[in-house]
Amino acid sequence: MSIEVRNITKHFGDFRALDDVNLSVPTGKLVALLGPSGSGKTTLLRIIAGLEQADSGSGSILFHEEDVANTHVRHRRVGFVFQHYALFRHMTVFENVAFGLRVRPRKSRPNRRDIADTVHELLRLVQLDMLAGRYPSQLSGGQRQRVALARALAVEPKMLLLDEPFGALDAKVRKELRSWLRRLHDELNVTSVFVTHDQDEALEVANQIVVMNRGRVEQIGTPDEVFHHPQTEFVMHFLGDVNAFHGRVIQGNVQFGSLKVPLLENRQQIVGDARVFIRPHDVTIDTKTNGLPAIEARVVRVHSAGPLVRVELLTSANQRLISEISQERFVTMNLQPDSKVYIRPRHIRVFADS
Amino acid sequence: MANHTTPWPAIGEKALVRRLLIAVSLGFLTLFLFLPLVTVFAEALRNGAGAYIASFNDQAALAAIKLTLLVTAISLPLNLVFGLAAAWAIAKFEFRGKHLLITLIDLPFAVSPVISGLIYVLLYGMHGWLGPWLTEHDIQIIFAVPGIVLATIFVTFPFVAREVIPLMQEQGTEEEQAAMMLGAGGWQTFFRVTLPNVKWAVLYGVILCNARAMGEFGAVSVVSGHIRGKTNTMSLHVEILYNEYNFVAAFAVASLLALLALVTLALKSLIEWRSRTAQHSPFVPTSSEEESA
Numbered sequence: 001m002s003i004e005v006r007n008i009t010k011h012f013g014d015f016r017a018l019d020d021v022n023l024s025v026p027t028g029k030l031v032a033l034l035g036p037s038g039s040g041k042t043t044l045l046r047i048i049a050g051l052e053q054a055d056s057g058s059g060s061i062l063f064h065e066e067d068v069a070n071t072h073v074r075h076r077r078v079g080f081v082f083q084h085y086a087l088f089r090h091m092t093v094f095e096n097v098a099f100g101l102r103v104r105p106r107k108s109r110p111n112r113r114d115i116a117d118t119v120h121e122l123l124r125l126v127q128l129d130m131l132a133g134r135y136p137s138q139l140s141g142g143q144r145q146r147v148a149l150a151r152a153l154a155v156e157p158k159m160l161l162l163d164e165p166f167g168a169l170d171a172k173v174r175k176e177l178r179s180w181l182r183r184l185h186d187e188l189n190v191t192s193v194f195v196t197h198d199q200d201e202a203l204e205v206a207n208q209i210v211v212m213n214r215g216r217v218e219q220i221g222t223p224d225e226v227f228h229h230p231q232t233e234f235v236m237h238f239l240g241d242v243n244a245f246h247g248r249v250i251q252g253n254v255q256f257g258s259l260k261v262p263l264l265e266n267r268q269q270i271v272g273d274a275r276v277f278i279r280p281h282d283v284t285i286d287t288k289t290n291g292l293p294a295i296e297a298r299v300v301r302v303h304s305a306g307p308l309v310r311v312e313l314l315t316s317a318n319q320r321l322i323s324e325i326s327q328e329r330f331v332t333m334n335l336q337p338d339s340k341v342y343i344r345p346r347h348i349r350v351f352a353d354s
Numbered sequence: 355m356a357n358h359t360t361p362w363p364a365i366g367e368k369a370l371v372r373r374l375l376i377a378v379s380l381g382f383l384t385l386f387l388f389l390p391l392v393t394v395f396a397e398a399l400r401n402g403a404g405a406y407i408a409s410f411n412d413q414a415a416l417a418a419i420k421l422t423l424l425v426t427a428i429s430l431p432l433n434l435v436f437g438l439a440a441a442w443a444i445a446k447f448e449f450r451g452k453h454l455l456i457t458l459i460d461l462p463f464a465v466s467p468v469i470s471g472l473i474y475v476l477l478y479g480m481h482g483w484l485g486p487w488l489t490e491h492d493i494q495i496i497f498a499v500p501g502i503v504l505a506t507i508f509v510t511f512p513f514v515a516r517e518v519i520p521l522m523q524e525q526g527t528e529e530e531q532a533a534m535m536l537g538a539g540g541w542q543t544f545f546r547v548t549l550p551n552v553k554w555a556v557l558y559g560v561i562l563c564n565a566r567a568m569g570e571f572g573a574v575s576v577v578s579g580h581i582r583g584k585t586n587t588m589s590l591h592v593e594i595l596y597n598e599y600n601f602v603a604a605f606a607v608a609s610l611l612a613l614l615a616l617v618t619l620a621l622k623s624l625i626e627w628r629s630r631t632a633q634h635s636p637f638v639p640t641s642s643e644e645e646s647a
Contacts, residue, residue, distance in 0.1 A: 051531055073534050080535040086528035090550045100536035155536055
């Protein structure tokens with residue numbers, strides 16, 4: 001089932017949590033709402049669920065092209081997974097998952113046998129069938145979150161909304177659950193929206209990423225699009241480390257440091273002052289000039305523990321920047337603190353200075 | 355040399371200090387709690403078990419016991435409903451006057467019970483605000499059972515609410531939201547999610563409320579009128595007997611109230627223990643005011 005968000009605005013007192021947000025989630029897609037805290041992503045999710053009301057007269061939420069303004073939360077058939085699980089603490093895992101089926105009106109309530117079958121099937125799906133008799137307090141965080149997911153799925157929701165589903169888990173469990181969620185989605189194909197502030201999580205799991213900032217949508221696109229073609233400075237910053245330079249656009253070229261680089265076609269409208277961004281992995285290092293234009297710099301510090309080597313540099317104009325190079329390259333160049341190097345950007349992004 | 359008498363020599367007190375502290379608190383307990391309690395039973399049984407039992411074989415005593423049970427049976431459910439409703443409203447909703455409501459709930463703790471009794475006399479008494487209207491319609495509240503019930507409800511109404519509010523506030527509303535998202539209606543959510551989560555706190559409040567309702571003296575004394583066999587509760591009856599120098603009978607009735615206090619304590623400890631061992635219900639009872647006969 002598709003979700004359509006039209007011109008939604010939401011205030012909490014004087015604070016504008018959402019500012020005229022538009023968004024559409026096609027059927028069967030897995031969409032990430034990505035942004036820093038306070039960007040409005042959770043508010044948006046809760047408004048879609050019906051747990052929060054948008055400002056009156058501010059717009060509408062459509063499920064499958066139907067306005068749900070007057071549909072009560074309990075009839076929206078939305079599966080919601082809370083950041084802190086919100087499992088019923090006095091019920092066993094089994095009872096938690098069975099809850100949504102047991103509270104159905106008598107007419108549509110499955111019999112005990114069918115409920116038990118459904119619950120066990122779901123618990124197998126989330127790999128927790130062994131723990132059906134446990135209480136939430138006896139489970140680990142990752143297990144609790146999987147119970148919460150099974151519980152949400154029990155009512156056969158038309159869509160799944162997840163609020164920072166892995167936010168409260170430690171890094172390793174998070175990574176496992178992340179790819180597991182991806183596989184689960186491929187299997188079930190239920191339209192899903194999840195909120196996260198972790199760009200890696202969004203990039204890895206989602207079909208589509210909605211980057212949010214200060215109650216507004218900054219960019220909507222596939223992980224590739226938002227990562228490789230950020231539309232705004234904010235998106236560039238938020239989706240990874242960047243080195244920022246002040247630059248100037250003159251006759252189709254941008255000048256920064258001692259370099260002059262031609263602008264790409266889609267950036268031709270920029271004139272005058274500009275800001276130039278280079279991702280650390282796009283900064284190449286050479287120990288010799290090779291006669292090509294380059295910025296002179298000095299190595300300040302080297303972090304070699306990791307798949308890539310992070311090199312902190314200081315340019316001759318006293319600007320700090322970071323470069324990430326492969327371990328092999330690092331070894332061949334024999335970089336030491338204070339080594340003199342020449343750096344060149346492989347790829348830059350230019351934004352008009354605002 | 356290191357001091358080996360405490361498990362934590364670095365932070366522990368000297369043995370002498372510890373013993374002194376324990377002795378002081380035990381001394382106080384003996385003097386002010388244990389001895390009076392023993393006295394109640396000793397005095398009641400002074401003339402043997404026969405006299406003790408005979409004390410209850412008295413119309414007025416039986417009437418007092420019955421009245422106490424009746425008053426408790428009425429005020430307890432009302433308090434339960436009020437306590438849950440108030441706790442639910444305070445913990446789960448935001449509304450104007452919330453802080454006022456919280457303050458008002460504590461009012462009976464702040465006001466002397468005698469004053470609360472007096473308020474009812476001023477309201478419903480013959481010469482009170484509503485007195486003429488009540489007389490006209492032949493309704494008697496003061497110096498009758500309804501007045502005693504009203505006074506008891508007033509004095510006891512914080513008990514359930516005070517126990518449940520902090521727990522509900524701590525638990526928040528996420529589980530209720532989850533229940534709603536899963537299709538549960540309001541009542542289903544209340545009976546399947548909210549109530550089970552606070553059941554130990556509710557029970558704890560009910561037990562305290564029960565003890566207070568049975569033992570209340572001040573407020574009830576003002577509105578009762580002390581009509582023997584009609585408007586005397588147990589605690590009032592004890593006073594009358596005592597003033598008549600009928601010590602054995604007085605202490606016999608008092609021993610029932612003391613017994614009630616002991617049972618209350620036992621139940622209270624049981625609930626604390628149960629709620630601690632029940633892993634899914636992190637209910638820590640708040641310190642409570644109690645009054646025994």
